[in-house]
Amino acid sequence: MSDQQLILVVDDDTDLVEALAMKLESENFAVAKAYDGVEGFDKIKERRPALVILDVMMPRKDGYQLCDELKNDAGYKDIPIILLTAVAEAVNSTNYTHMGGKTTLADDYVPKPIDLDKLMEIVRDNL
């Protein structure tokens, strides 16, 4: 099992993290879990995952901020990041300036509610 790739899931909703982990493990990935942005950063430093699935709205440090820090750090900028955004924020993650036009440095994003099959597809595309 040593060739299993490690994926870090960062979300403050523990039930959602558990469900995601079950799906990822069933697809033969190893999973690390963190429940806010600060903890997420620590886990990245400690375990250096192959990919990060990152929620946007979280306590202590939100996903946008963590994404920004990682992508501006030469040591971590190569780790692909997939943002999980609530529907209303999803529009912000594209270049289209509909609601204030937020663009991020993330590699991709998946709107909530998450379509698990679609998420798996995006995960594989980014590895």
Add this chain to the structure above:
Amino acid sequence: MESRDHLEFRENTRILVIDDEARIRDACSMVLSDQGFEVGTAEDGDKGLAMIRAAHFDLILVDLMMPGLSGLEVLAIVRDKHPDTVVIVITGYATLEHSIEAMKKGAFDFIPKPFTPDQLRAIVDKAIRYNRALQDIADTQSRLKTLVNGLTDGVLVSDRNRRVVLANHAFLHYIGYHGEAVTGRSIDELRVGERLREMIEETLQMPADTFTEITHELSWETGEDQKIFLAKCTPFRSRNGDNIGTVTVLNDITALKQLDKMKSDFVSLVSHEVRSPLNSLMMQVQVILDGLAGELTDKQREILIRAYGKMAGLSSMVSELLDLSRIEAGLISREKEKLDFEALLSDQITFHKPAATEKRTSLELDIDGILPVIFANRRGMEEVLTNLITNAIKYSPEGSAIEVSAGMGNDYLRLVVADNGYGIPEEDLDRVFDRFYRVKDEHTRTQQGTGLGLSLVKSIVESHHGNIRVASRPGQGTTFTVLIPVAQAP
């Protein structure tokens, strides 16, 4: 035949004839009384002036050559003390110099002796009309001033050289000005703030046939508080269309903005608190459906799929409510800017194309000629297009065709969104713009919605002084037509 109005107008008009010749006094008195005027007479200047002091006269006929005070002296005193009284001089010997001197000193006109009753009537009528016009202007000004000062909105009127013509109390209070009288001063001296000054400047530069209103949301400190204003600046134009000044109105929307923020905060809090657990519920159900928590029976699977569908519906409803509260918040100030409508349209088409393609529906844009730059609220216009296009996609079967077209006609920008989808039943057609109204039939049952989209669209269009119409045939499709005026007549 004289109209009633005309008679009443004369009845209320008082004329004084000052002449030392009884013959002239009596003749004038007779002719003018016959006309319906109220006529008084005096045999010399002193007596005449005493009568004027005692009661107002609209018009005075005064002989230039009299014993005692001369006509010119009477004229000078009347002009000085009773500026609302019109003076006509009677010149006994028709020398031009005397008449001209009298005119220079403020006489309205002169009438040389001898004169006929017709000449007298004509000259008096002309003078009275002139006097009435002056009085009307004075009345209008006074009425306007009272009206403007009574407004809670701040109003500033400036001329083309950016000098203050009028500024009401509210305006001066809002900009925190407590100095001397402002009329005639440059607006720079009022220190109205950079942005407002630019707005006035920009308004003065507007070409005569274009936009007639600049709107911005401005904020500054008034006294202790930070206030938010909706500032609206409009040019006013001379008869030949030149800008001759501006009217600026400040509407204090601080309370409205605060209330709205509270509402938005509440809605987004509730939405977030509802949506997050829903999202994780949906994930959990998906994981069970995937068989990751053990094998499922067909019955269990069927129930879970239906439960998942309900959750998805709730989730999109919450998102829609959240979007709506944001949109409504953004529309409060209705800031307008110059919009390149063509670019806006193609952005919208690009944005909605994936959703259309997913339903194998074509979404085409057809622009007729060159669209003018229009003056509108960007977010509002995006919202109008998004709603109409999304509806067209939602309420058309797979493989439909949607066409968005735009063009100019009669100073209106015409925007048409047409589909060949399910259509709207006739009995529902005039209610589709009502708040919370949703057409209920076999095609809409499966669609989630709040029933607020089209009412929002209508209010946005109307806030641009535009108009929206809908035409539809069940089974054949629906066409929405939006008209937005390009330039509004002042």
